[in-house]
Amino acid sequence: MPYDAIKELSTMVKGKILYQVPLSRYTALHVGGIADSMIYPANLTELQKIISFCRTEKVPYFILGRGSNLVIRDGGIRGIVIKLSQSFKKIKIVKEFGNHARLFVEAGVSLRRLFTYSESRGLSGVEFTSGIPGSLGGALAMNAGAQGREMKDITETLTLLTPRAALREKKRSALHFDYRRLHLPKGTVIVNASIRLKKHSTSTLLTREKSTPWRRQMQPLNLPSAGSVFKNPPGKSAGQLVEQAGLKGLLAGKAQISEKHGNFIVNRGGATARDVLSLMKIMQSRVYQETGIRLEKEVHVVGENE
Ligand SMILES: Cc1cc2nc3c(=O)[nH]c(=O)nc-3n(C[C@H](O)[C@H](O)[C@H](O)COP(=O)(O)OP(=O)(O)OC[C@H]3O[C@@H](n4cnc5c(N)ncnc54)[C@H](O)[C@@H]3O)c2cc1C
Numbered sequence: 001m002p003y004d005a006i007k008e009l010s011t012m013v014k015g016k017i018l019y020q021v022p023l024s025r026y027t028a029l030h031v032g033g034i035a036d037s038m039i040y041p042a043n044l045t046e047l048q049k050i051i052s053f054c055r056t057e058k059v060p061y062f063i064l065g066r067g068s069n070l071v072i073r074d075g076g077i078r079g080i081v082i083k084l085s086q087s088f089k090k091i092k093i094v095k096e097f098g099n100h101a102r103l104f105v106e107a108g109v110s111l112r113r114l115f116t117y118s119e120s121r122g123l124s125g126v127e128f129t130s131g132i133p134g135s136l137g138g139a140l141a142m143n144a145g146a147q148g149r150e151m152k153d154i155t156e157t158l159t160l161l162t163p164r165a166a167l168r169e170k171k172r173s174a175l176h177f178d179y180r181r182l183h184l185p186k187g188t189v190i191v192n193a194s195i196r197l198k199k200h201s202t203s204t205l206l207t208r209e210k211s212t213p214w215r216r217q218m219q220p221l222n223l224p225s226a227g228s229v230f231k232n233p234p235g236k237s238a239g240q241l242v243e244q245a246g247l248k249g250l251l252a253g254k255a256q257i258s259e260k261h262g263n264f265i266v267n268r269g270g271a272t273a274r275d276v277l278s279l280m281k282i283m284q285s286r287v288y289q290e291t292g293i294r295l296e297k298e299v300h301v302v303g304e305n306e
Contacts, residue, residue, distance in 0.1 A: 005057040006037045006080060012049060015042035015087065023076060023303070026083075027067035028133060029226040029265070031255075031273045033076030033303060038064075040086040044167075044191065047082070051189065052165035054080060062302060063189055065138025066110065069226055071280075073273045075304030084108035084137060088191065091117050099199045102156065106192045107137030111144075118197055125154050125197035131212040132227075137190045143177045152177035156194040163187035180231055180298050220258040223266035229280060230263055230295040238287075238295055239263035245286040252278045277301065 010017050017039050023032030041047040054061045060079035064070075088108035095102040101123055105114060111129040114136060118126050128149035132139065140158065143151050158175065160168045163185060176183040184190075215221060230238040242248065242262030249259045251268075253275035258264040265276050284295045 003036065005053075005059050008057075009039075009050065009053050009059075009080075012053070013039065013041065013046050015046055016040040021081065023064075023067075023072045023081070026064060026081075027070050027072055027226070028224060029067075029071060029271075029276065030224040030267050031074070031271055031276055032067075032070070032072030033074045033273075033306065035062075035077040035081040036079055038081040038083060040083050042087050047084075047161060047189065047191070048165045048167070050080070050082065051161055051163065051187075055163065055165065061187070063137065063141075065107075065135035065141070066133060068133040069138065069142055069144075069299050071226060071273055071276050071299050071301045073277075073301065073303035074306040077303045082189070084189075084191075085135065088137075090192075093121065094194070096199075101197050101199060103195050103197060104192060105136050105195060107135060107140075107190050109136045110134070111136065111139055122200055123197040124200040125195075131215045136193060140190050140193060141182055141184070142180050143182050144180070150177070152182075154195045154197065156196050158193050159191040160184065161189040161191055167191070218261055220260045220264050220266050223258075223268065225258070225264045225266045226299045228263045228298050229265055230283070231298045233293050233295065236293065237263075241287045241291060241293060241295070242283050245283070245290050247283060247286060250279065250282065252276075252282075255279055257283065273303070274306070 019037050021035040021038045023035050024030050041050055062077050062081050064081050064083055085108040088106035090106045091109050092104050093101050094104045111132050111134050115126050115130055128146045132144050139151050155172050158170050232238050239262035247257050248262050250257045253271055254268045255271035255275035256266050256268050257279055258266050265279050287295050
């Protein structure tokens with residue numbers, strides 16, 4: 001365990017460092033073992049220093065957003081978990097042109113704040129993110145989307161930090177967005193984005209209240225979850241396939257396939273990653289047996305087995 005190396009790093013950074021961090025507190029599903037350490041870099045220079053240090057000292061690192069699309073295994077995460085939520089929170093309009101505006105948004109900004117900021121300035125284009133409980137960085141990494149719109153539709157450029165700690169600006173045309181995925185080399189950090197929104201009269205603007213009722217109806221928002229567990233296969237709904245396989249409500253330990261939505265696994269209190277992963281296996285094998293369709297994970301499964 002690179003514990004001494006992490007201690008050494010702590011003398012070089014001003015940002016907060018925590019040790020032996022229970023990751024279940026940092027994931028929407030409330031599962032996940034212990035992280036050796038968690039660092040909140042104080043600024044971009046510090047983030048670069050940390051990435052460069054990890055490379056030379058061979059310390060593994062993991063970027064954690066708001067933990068809303070993650071299953072972290074019960075053995076936790078070795079090395080450093082990097083959180084951008086304290087110092088990467090700037091959001092501002094940098095240019096207005098015609099009926100458009102360009103926003104500069106840092107990776108630690110929550111989608112909720114991005115929505116509220118845009119809504120209060122009469123800007124539209126991010127309504128689809130309403131009710132998605134992620135950070136900008138996580139939403140870009142996942143190419144999060146809803147109602148036929150995705151993060152790629154509003155992205156103009158991204159500032160990335162490469163695993164060699166070099167800063168790169170990439171235009172959308174040079175980025176490879178896919179369904180619930182942005183292809184980036186492993187270890188790349190999304191630092192900020194330039195996004196393009198439309199000016200709107202407030203009367204036609206879709207407000208938070210108007211854009212989320214369908215979620216309350218369809219999704220088990222009263223219990224911890226990680227959102228959709230599997231990607232929708234082309235032309236199909238993963239939730240319906242799980243439901244047709246008769247699996248809704250199935251329990252493994254304290255994890256349960258939601259009775260409300262077949263593609264959500266909920267934590268009924270005290271579930272482990274092992275419980276969640278065993279339900280995921282059952283969902284995949286039963287749907288495959290019955291339909292020949294292989295469900296592909298949407299959630300990222302990371303960390304060590306216990
Ligand atoms: C109730 C509920 C509803 C949801 N509804 C939707 C929905 O409608 N549509 C949808 O697409 N998703 C949905 N999700 C899933 C999730 O909210 C989104 O994928 C979200 O964008 C993930 O952001 P995050 O900050 O939580 O990322 P995390 O879960 O923390 O991380 C996800 C991945 O992104 C990487 N990552 C995070 N930040 C960065 C960064 N700065 N640089 C590089 N990599 C990074 C992480 O390493 C990880 O691999 C839902 C989840 C829940 C719990």
